Amino acid sequence: MFLSKLFLPITKNLPSDAKIKSHQLMLRSGMIKQSSAGIYSWLPLGLKVMKKIEQVVREEQNNIGAQELLMPTIQSAEIWKESGRYNDYGEEMLRIKDRQGREMLYGPTNEELITDIFRSSIKSYKSLPQMLYHIQWKFRDEIRPRFGVMRCREFFMKDAYSFDLDDTTAKASYNKMFYSYLKTFKRLGLEAIPMAADTGPIGGDLSHEFIIIAETGESKIYMDKSIFKIDINNYTFNNSSLEKMIKDYSSLYAVTDDKFKKNEFEKKVTKENQMITKGIEVGHIFYFGDKYSKPLNCFVDNQDGKKNAVKMGSYGIGVSRLVGAIIEAKYENEIMKWPRSVSPFDVVIIPSISKNNKENLSKSIKIYDNLKKQNIDVLLDDVDENMSQKFKKHDLIGIPYQIIVGSKSTENKIEFKEVNSESSFIDLKDIKSKLIS
């Protein structure tokens, strides 16, 4: 893509409500545009990042055997009445009447609908366990939407649901999802900490939030620093290893505000390991047994031919929110650097162009064509600006690798720079290995 062609409307005058850096950066770099309170359009640059995050989440769900389906955004109120949540949910639920006067709603979550799909499909323990997920737009009518995509009204979420015959196998499903989440966040370049959490309107008695540390976070967190030493790569995908993983995490203190008890914290965590900070919730998992399956009559036949209410859990990752969360974690000193796995482009070519000298531009186009042939997704900054303006702009766009074509590059050697590192001069043919190493 040539930058002059890219639809990238950069906002210079930030609105006064853009208070946190992800909101500011996303507007300044033309990733999003607000369409109404808490509702955004995703412009090409922002959409590319979100789609890459979505794909990482999808692959890691598939890796643990979860199957993708897609439920609609608009649901009937009926099943919410069956579960008893229609009245409980409050004003955050966007309630709608259709032209026939039927009560509908824009799904804020999908426990009811997935249970309805499951109960009409699966009748025997032989088909268990099952894990199903979808990645779909949700709506929560926040009273005060703020922080850009971090707390908006229409948001993109992956929600998964597990179905098991009994508590033991259900907890194994929970552990698998726990593992998948840690893998997912690692691939996104994030260090996410699982924390015991309250279950809120979803219900149940077992729940973890996955939180990344960020000063702008809304959750206050209390933890034992040594949790950072646990390496997810030390566990393998089988029940006993995953049980050990959960035990290892649970043995270390890590809770959000709701669960915090001062004397417990001080008793369990040595002074030098105590860490009190803020974080952003990027995932939340729940085990709630038969909370929905019972009222919704979701039963399967067990080995003895008797009916069991299936044991369910639900598992959310905020895909659109992650775009903001990654910025909060990676945007420092006015320089953004996207993790390679989600960067909008693999590399950007920045030629020094002057009115009378287009030589660098034509040199850049040759490099561009060469990289394109190798299936590298490259952006060429062909805009007629001086280099300092260009570098400032790319500090916002945040592509982690730059090829700088100016006076310093020679016929054979190209100036290559990883953001926040020194540049070096390398052969064109070595670029690809730099981008994937």
Place this chain on the structure above:
Amino acid sequence: MFLSKLFLPITKNLPSDAKIKSHQLMLRSGMIKQSSAGIYSWLPLGLKVMKKIEQVVREEQNNIGAQELLMPTIQSAEIWKESGRYNDYGEEMLRIKDRQGREMLYGPTNEELITDIFRSSIKSYKSLPQMLYHIQWKFRDEIRPRFGVMRCREFFMKDAYSFDLDDTTAKASYNKMFYSYLKTFKRLGLEAIPMAADTGPIGGDLSHEFIIIAETGESKIYMDKSIFKIDINNYTFNNSSLEKMIKDYSSLYAVTDDKFKKNEFEKKVTKENQMITKGIEVGHIFYFGDKYSKPLNCFVDNQDGKKNAVKMGSYGIGVSRLVGAIIEAKYENEIMKWPRSVSPFDVVIIPSISKNNKENLSKSIKIYDNLKKQNIDVLLDDVDENMSQKFKKHDLIGIPYQIIVGSKSTENKIEFKEVNSESSFIDLKDIKSKLIS
């Protein structure tokens, strides 16, 4: 994927409103499940097909230089009042009040919102032309939703918008999209005929529907048969060739009901070339100039420093509807055969399994592993059923290639069958070439 693990709830008792074959097949093969009137969940098999269609549509939009963004589903009523369509649109628009009492709606189309994005971003003719598109859920509150995904309320659509300085360049954009549509439908295995059409609530004076012939279609069509002889591959992607393409198509009579005039038809089309049949609309394109840009104040500076209202067109493809339309076109004599480009799996392995003999199953697993290593997306039917049940089921699932592992296959030769053709015995190593040839 092993079929025993696939979440594929087959419906045996069809609801009485499943009158057309795509609706029936999608329920019988577990592709969709109705969640409320005109609103469906897409189960894994259905979602896989729809995602493949979406990707073909996306690639062909990118190929003509259109850029992808993503607008939200929920819009503010304000911009619809600016354009004057808020009152015009009628009851098909799903109108919503949020908790603050603001008037919102679930977007049935996006002319207003894209114009709003454009007017705040692009100020000069130098940035024109532009083509932007998104693939997003829409809602139209049909009074009588029917025919499954063909006329549902929540549907998945690609809508693109072009922005140009004047009529001439705007028509060139229209021609590009026309070309892209024919390419798209061809890749989907469909023969779509462009037909002069009415513009309806979108407006403007130039419009084509793209229609595939199907007895169950809702549109009556009148055409000159020789239109089938035009080959899109004879045109190239430049303005003069595309103008010729439009001329060639326009020279032959092809209209829907709204535009039909009997004496014109009989005058222009020779008796033996007259064709009167039914079809399904799968795409619709419009050129409407400044219909939206004027009331919404979407102006750019032209070469003389004066303000021009941008000239716009809009271009829709029904992605979810295409799943049904392809079935209507390809499901014959109780046998479905997906076009390779959108088949849910590349190939299915069907072993003959009996209680006492699992040899064919283990042979099949070896073939499965071998194909997986070659990145072939393969389904293995490991379900304990007899072969005639299996074949009946696969007549519905519709994967176009089958590997049959039974008494006839030998150590070295595998029975390979393309649906609706005779089977042959080939080497395992030759399978891949059969699937891509």
